[in-house]
Amino acid sequence: MSDAIQVVDFSPFLNGTDKQATAESIFKSFKDTGFVYLVNHGLPSHEIESMFSWSKKFFSLSHEEKMLAALSVSKSYRRRGYAFPGLTKVTQHIYDDEELAKRRAIPDVKEHFAVGLEDVEPNVWFPDHVLPGFKEACLNFYWKMYDLEKSILRALAIGFNLPEDALTKVHAGPHSLLHLIHYPSVSLEALQTNEVSRIDAHSDFGSITLLIQDNVGGLEVEDPVHPGLFRPVNPIPGSIIVNSGDLLMRWSNDTIPSTIHRVRAPLNNTNSDGMVPERYSIPYDPSTIIDALPGTWSAEHPKKYEPILLRVGPMSGLPPDVWALVAQHLDPLEIASLISLNSAFLNIALDIRYRTIEWGLLNAQLTKTLARLQDPYIGKRVRKLCLRPWFLQYLFERELLFQQSAKAQQLEEAEPTWRNTFKQLSNYFYTPEASRNDPFARPPGFTEYPAPHELINSMTKAVEGMTNVTEYEFQWRDMPVNPGTLSFLSSLRAAFQANLRKLVLHTRISKFNQLLSFSNFHWLEELELHFEYDPTTDTDAIAENVDVLVHTMAPFINRLQGTLRTLTISSVADADHSPFFRTLGPLPNLRTFALRMSFNTSSPLSDPVALNSFLLRHKSFLTTLIVEPTYDKGMSEALAAWQPTSRACTSDSSWLSNLDSLTFPAIHMPDINLLLRRAPDQLRSLRLLGRFLDGPEVATVIACLSGRGSLATLSLNVKMLNSELFTLLANTLPALRSLMLVVHTPLACFLL
Numbered sequence: 001m002s003d004a005i006q007v008v009d010f011s012p013f014l015n016g017t018d019k020q021a022t023a024e025s026i027f028k029s030f031k032d033t034g035f036v037y038l039v040n041h042g043l044p045s046h047e048i049e050s051m052f053s054w055s056k057k058f059f060s061l062s063h064e065e066k067m068l069a070a071l072s073v074s075k076s077y078r079r080r081g082y083a084f085p086g087l088t089k090v091t092q093h094i095y096d097d098e099e100l101a102k103r104r105a106i107p108d109v110k111e112h113f114a115v116g117l118e119d120v121e122p123n124v125w126f127p128d129h130v131l132p133g134f135k136e137a138c139l140n141f142y143w144k145m146y147d148l149e150k151s152i153l154r155a156l157a158i159g160f161n162l163p164e165d166a167l168t169k170v171h172a173g174p175h176s177l178l179h180l181i182h183y184p185s186v187s188l189e190a191l192q193t194n195e196v197s198r199i200d201a202h203s204d205f206g207s208i209t210l211l212i213q214d215n216v217g218g219l220e221v222e223d224p225v226h227p228g229l230f231r232p233v234n235p236i237p238g239s240i241i242v243n244s245g246d247l248l249m250r251w252s253n254d255t256i257p258s259t260i261h262r263v264r265a266p267l268n269n270t271n272s273d274g275m276v277p278e279r280y281s282i283p284y285d286p287s288t289i290i291d292a293l294p295g296t297w298s299a300e301h302p303k304k305y306e307p308i309l310l311r312v313g314p315m316s317g318l319p320p321d322v323w324a325l326v327a328q329h330l331d332p333l334e335i336a337s338l339i340s341l342n343s344a345f346l347n348i349a350l351d352i353r354y355r356t357i358e359w360g361l362l363n364a365q366l367t368k369t370l371a372r373l374q375d376p377y378i379g380k381r382v383r384k385l386c387l388r389p390w391f392l393q394y395l396f397e398r399e400l401l402f403q404q405s406a407k408a409q410q411l412e413e414a415e416p417t418w419r420n421t422f423k424q425l426s427n428y429f430y431t432p433e434a435s436r437n438d439p440f441a442r443p444p445g446f447t448e449y450p451a452p453h454e455l456i457n458s459m460t461k462a463v464e465g466m467t468n469v470t471e472y473e474f475q476w477r478d479m480p481v482n483p484g485t486l487s488f489l490s491s492l493r494a495a496f497q498a499n500l501r502k503l504v505l506h507t508r509i510s511k512f513n514q515l516l517s518f519s520n521f522h523w524l525e526e527l528e529l530h531f532e533y534d535p536t537t538d539t540d541a542i543a544e545n546v547d548v549l550v551h552t553m554a555p556f557i558n559r560l561q562g563t564l565r566t567l568t569i570s571s572v573a574d575a576d577h578s579p580f581f582r583t584l585g586p587l588p589n590l591r592t593f594a595l596r597m598s599f600n601t602s603s604p605l606s607d608p609v610a611l612n613s614f615l616l617r618h619k620s621f622l623t624t625l626i627v628e629p630t631y632d633k634g635m636s637e638a639l640a641a642w643q644p645t646s647r648a649c650t651s652d653s654s655w656l657s658n659l660d661s662l663t664f665p666a667i668h669m670p671d672i673n674l675l676l677r678r679a680p681d682q683l684r685s686l687r688l689l690g691r692f693l694d695g696p697e698v699a700t701v702i703a704c705l706s707g708r709g710s711l712a713t714l715s716l717n718v719k720m721l722n723s724e725l726f727t728l729l730a731n732t733l734p735a736l737r738s739l740m741l742v743v744h745t746p747l748a749c750f751l752l
Contacts, residue, residue: 004032004033004231005029005033005035005036005037005221005233006025006026006028006029006032006036006037007037007039007236007239008022008025008026008029008036008037008038008039009022009039009040010022010038010039010040010041010042010151010155011040011042013151013154013155014040014041014042014151019155019158019164020158022155023155023156023157023158023159024158024159026038026152026155026156026159026242027155027156027158027159027160028159030156030159030244030256031255031256031257032224033221033224033257033259034221034224034243034244034256034257034258034259035221035233035241035242035243035244035259035261036241036242036243037236037239037240037241038152038239038240038241038242039236039238039239040238041148041239041240042148042151043144043145043148043240044375045238046374046375047141047144047375047377048212048282050137051137051141051180051212051282052212052214052280052282054133054134054137054138054180055113055180055182055280055282056182056280057131057134058113058131058134058180059111059180059182059280061130061131063084065126065130065131066082066084066111067082067084068126068127068130069081069082069113069124069125069126069130070082070083070084070124071083071114071124079114079116079177080114080115080116080122080123080124080177081113081114081123081124082111082112082113082124083111083112083113083114084111085107085108085109085110085111085184086107086108086109106194106195106196106197106200107196107197108196108197108198108199108200109183109184109186109196109197109198110181110182110183110184110198110199110263111181111182111184112179112180112181112182113179113180114177114178114179114180115138115139115142115177115178116142116176116177116178117176138178138180139346140346140377141178141282142176142178142284143346144377145176145178145210145284146176146286148210148240149176149208149210149284149286150168152208152210152242153167153168153207153208153286154167154168156208160252167207176206176284176285176286177284177285178282178283178284179281179282179283179284179285180280180282181280181281181282181283182278182279182280183198183218183263183278183279183280183281184278185271185275185276185277185278186198186275186276187274187275187276188265188270188274188275188276189274191264191265191276192265197264198218198262198263198264198279199262199263200262201222201230201260201261201262202260202261202262203245203246203258203259203260203261204243204244204245204246204258204285205245205246205247205285206245206246206247206248206285206286207244207245207247207248207251207286208242208243208244208245208248208285208286209242209243209245209283209284209285210240210241210242210283210284210285211240211241211242211243211281211282211283211284212240212241212281212282212283213235213241213279213280213281213282214235214279214280214281215235215237216235216266216269216277216278216279216280217232217234217235217266217267217269217279218232218263218264218265218266218269218276218279219232219233219241219261219262219263219281220232220233220261220262220263220264221233221259221260221261222259222260222261224257224259230261230262230264232266232267233261243259243261244256244257244258244259245258245285246258263279266279320344320347323344323345323348324344324348327344327345327348332349332352335348335349335352336349336352336353350378350381351381353381354372354373354378354379354381354382355381355382355383355384356382356383356384356385356386357369357373357382357384357385357386358385358386358387358388359385359386359387359388359389359459360386360387360388360389360390360391361391362391362394362395366391367450367455367458370455370458370459370462371458373462373465373466374458374461374462374465375465376465376467378465379462379463379464379465379466379467380465380466380467380468381468382466382468382469383468383469383470383471384469384470384471384472384473385463385466385469385471385472385473386473387472387473387474387475388475388477389475389477389479389485390477390479391455392452392455392456392479392480392485393477393479393480395450395451395452395455396452396480396482399451399452452484453484456484456485456487456488457484459488460487460488460491463488463491463492463495464491464494464495465495466495466496467495467498467499468499469495469496469499469500470499470500470501470502471500471501471502471503471504471526472492472496472500472502472503472504473503473504473505473506473528474492474504474505474506474515474519475506475507476505476506476507476508476511476515477506477507481514486518489515489518490518492518493518493519493520493521496521497521497522498523500521500523500524501523501524501525501526502524502525502526502527502528503519503521503524503526503527503528504527504528504530505519505528505529505530506530506532507530507531507532508531508532508533508534508573509531509534509545509548509549509553509573509575510534510541510544510545510548512529512548512552512553513548513552516552516553516556520556522563523563524560524563524564525563525564525565525566526564526565526566526567526568527557527560527564527566527567527568528568528570529553529568529569529570530570530571531569531570531571531572531573531575532572532573533572533573533574534573534574541574542574542575542576545573545574545575546575546576546579546580549575549577549579549580550579550580550583553580554580554583554584557584557587558583558584558585558587560587561585561586561587561588561589562589563589564587564589564590565589565590565591565592566590566591566592566593566594567587567590567592567593567594568593568594568595568596569594569595569596569597570594570595570596570597571596571597571598571604572598572630573604574604575604576604576605576606577597577604577605577610578605578606578607578610579610581605581610581611581613581614582607582610582613582614584614585614585617585618586617586618586621587618587621588621589621590618590621590622591621591622591623591624592622592623592624592625592626593615593618593622593624593625593626594625594626594627594628595611595626595627595628596626596628596629596630597628597629597630598629598630598631598638599629599630599631599637599638599639599641599642605645608644608645608647608648609648611627611645611648611649612645612648612649612651612652612655615649615655616652616654616655618655619654619655619656619657619658620657620658621658622655622658622659623658623659623660623661624659624660624661624662625655625659625661625662625663625664626663627649627663627664627665628663628665628689629641629642629665629690639665639667639690639691642665642667642690643667643668646665646667646668646671647668647671649675650671650672650674650675653674653675653678656675656678656679656680657680658680659679659680659683660680660682660683660684660685660710661683661684661685661686661713662679662683662685662686662687663686663687663689664687664688664689665688665689665690665691666688666689666690666691666693666717667690667691669693669697669700672688672701673700673701673704676701676704676705677704679705679708681708681710682710683708683710683711684710684711684712684713685711685712685713685714686705686711686713686714686715687713687714687715687716687740688701688715688716688717689715689717690717691717692717692718692719692742692744693716693717693718693719694719694720695719695720695722695724695725698716698718698725699728701716702728702729702732702733703732705732705733706732706733708733708735709734709735710735711733711735711736712735712736712737712738713736713737713738713739714729714733714736714738714739714740715739715740715741715742716740716741716742717741717742717744718741718742718743718744719743719744720743720744721741721743725741
């Protein structure tokens, strides 16, 4: 019989190259046999294998554990959950009472678990501690099968010469059931003598059934030409079997038959002890509203059946954007609890779960997440990736350590036998000191270390599916440079090229030459560059850093002049940054510039005017400016090193003209007061940092800001709080909506 069932390549329909011919082939096989094999159906083999793996994990649990998810025989919803062997029995197309009684006395040796959409009836799940991940895997696969179902229905519609969406429109949403079925190993003799059965002959009730079977076999289909004769439907690797059901027969006005089938002992597949191997299958059957299709009936060939309305949930037809609006008012944990309700909530929950991915800790969670992200269905949900791959250096060093240890072991094996025996005895009774303080102790949750190259391959595969990432943060640190890591960086660039809008890079200046060759993204709107401290820097290295800043970093940024709106420079590196700022820009789309630079005893800007020149080149564009000198030795020294640059910026402050937000150090108060008097009327946010201002200085600052009715946010460092300060603020800045005062005086000294 499997020879009569057509094998149809479904890819021409999915990719649109030959929908008509594919649809006609499916329709012909359905019309002839009620069955069709689909190959290249779009459901990846690794997802099918993963679902079979989950099925085997489920059915390998103890009976007591599986009964925690048992279907209820006392309630109306008896179709969801776990059914143990013998609980359910298929008896169909038997009309003699005695024969029916005999058949019902023969138990079906199978167990199954069923899951569906919860707006019709609730699913039955395990408690959270039993088989974690099983629920998510079932629902994920459910929606994959639903997508495939819709494609098959579109093909059938074309086969009926109907509009492509004719059948999907009347299939009232995803109201289907996904079954995991396990047929335990059973005696061949018991099957042949009808002591037990697997599934007796029956036809399916719904419109179509999608069936994925393992390689054991046992499915048989009644020959349409010779009723009562059953022929095997042998497994074809990579295929999905689709068969028609009673409702499609009714729908098509008997144009397509609902073929009777059963599961028996597979031919030539019995163990030496006479036992039939266990079998796993995954059927999926949709539900719908049934009436005879146009074109299958006429005045001469009238409808044979009345329409059937299958009851579905009242909200099943709501579009996804409505559910998205509902989700905005729910806590993420509430959304996670509703993933069974419909595909909209499942997608929203998965989007929340995988929106931001951070790879920075070497633990079991990392490997688990990597495995999930290799599924493009999950990978496409990632919007932000933060990568701190210090663990790669850790693994490479550990691998080298063991290689050296293996060589040492080979040398030891050449030593006299008595010496090796003595060492083994010593190690048995006394734990070597090196083992007690192992610098490469296994991280928590690991039963074994991942090999570095295997981990890189997993990361690369995961990244290839992250095609919707818009923000990428990478900290190079001590990541080794080798073909594996370079290939990984290349895969990042290839995957993110089209959609990346924000890039954040952390490394030493000397490494940017190499890093930027893998970070040449064309459509960046936000760029953050963090120049890290290099403890090995000498005079020559400082000169090389300046060269990298001028000839690598500045051109890289300047190439983004068509798109770049936000630029952040953060630096603790030993280098003169003045040449860098002189060669940077203009960037006509730049709206926000942030500078966080380390000022200790010496300035990283040998030319105090360099920064002001950069600001002046962008005075027509900038609306937000953040300048924060940082320090790690002492604030007074840092502010003193910053003062020449501050003076240069305040001497010509026309760069203020379009600002609506300003963060700036308060060093020399006469200069700051002059700066504030020149601030534009549209300034909405001001933050002065660095020095703690005394009462008169605070009063002067507030006086400089008087008359600016648009100022809504103010942040100051003050030496003391008192009621006069708040009165002055209230009277002078009535539009203020947000106030932050960083106080130098302990709370006990407040005078309010």
